[in-house]
Amino acid sequence: MSADAAKHPLIAGVEGGGTSFRCIVVRGDVVVDRRSIPTAGPEETLREVCEFLSGHEYDAIGISTFGPVDLKASSPSYGKIMNTPKEGWSRADVLSPILAVRNDVPYGFDTDVNAPALAEFERHNAPLPPSDRLTSLAYVTVGTGVGAGLVVNSSPVRGLMHPEAGHVPVIPLPADADAPPYPWGARTPFRGQNTVEGTASSVALAHRLKAEGGTGDRDALAGLPDEHAAWDTVANALACMCVTLILTVSVEKIVLGGGIMQRKVVLPSVRQRVEEMLNGYVPAALRETEGGGSALREDLIVESVWGDDAGIFGTVALGKRAWQERTKL
Structure with missing residues (x-):
């Protein structure tokens, strides 16, 4: 050779x-x-x-x-x-x-979520000196479903099975209390009710819009204005997931990808909601602001570098x- x-x-x-x-x-x-x-x-x-x-x-x-x-x-x-x-x-x-x-x-x-988590992990670490490299990263894909891949101690996580963090419960917004059942709920934990996938996936969003008088076509999501309440629902669900990952895995970086994340208003909304939920409890997740305050570090939750x-x-x-x-x- x-x-x-x-x-x-x-x-x-x-x-x-x-x-x-x-x-x-x-x-x-x-x-x-x-x-x-x-x-x-x-x-x-x-x-x-x-x-x-x-x-x-x-x-x-x-x-x-x-x-x-x-x-x-x-x-x-x-x-x-x-x-x-x-x-x-x-x-x-x-x-x-x-x-x-x-x-x-x-x-x-x-x-198919642990693999891109590894790609993101290695790409983020590539330009860094060994002392500054990450040891953990979560990759979340938000599309037809919601999945999360985890790298911890520089290796993809698996145990009883692989991570299924897309099915963790969320704290719904008041406007989401009467949301229709998740159409794929029969085969998912909690039947998809008030879970990340059952709330923020394109399937769940389209079903909800249909219940409100829409067509139920997932392609119709592209036509929703940024001000539509659906994007608040998405941001809240993803923020609940991010906070769960931060508090349980102590993950150093969370990458959000998938079709839903092409809507640019979602990422800053997720960051804002995560900051509110953490309530200052994780100092390492914060940066100092002018005037002596603090805010969530923008490099903690980011979009995919690989797309x-x-x-x-x-x-x-x-x-x-x-x-x-x-x-x-």
């Missing part, structure tokens, strides 16, 4: 999403090839993924998927998607077909870590 190949191995990545499976091969910072495959049934979709991978050489691979998914290597259902609302995908084995393409290379496997590519480059980060672990041996 050449010195350049050892320093910059070929890394493949597969990001499994409910809408599409994205595949990539990179060497260093150079994208060799990438492809997006619409998500159909498991057999058809994974066949196309494997065809893409078969056309490339690679030294390691990172794989992420929507969930819930079994990440425990000792489990008989390791690599399989568990009970999911995505039709036809419950109990689907995502991992085995992909690994069978090249069973001699190291791999990393995680969720729509956080997920796919998260798989690259997983693959790189797997390669580094292999080459240490």
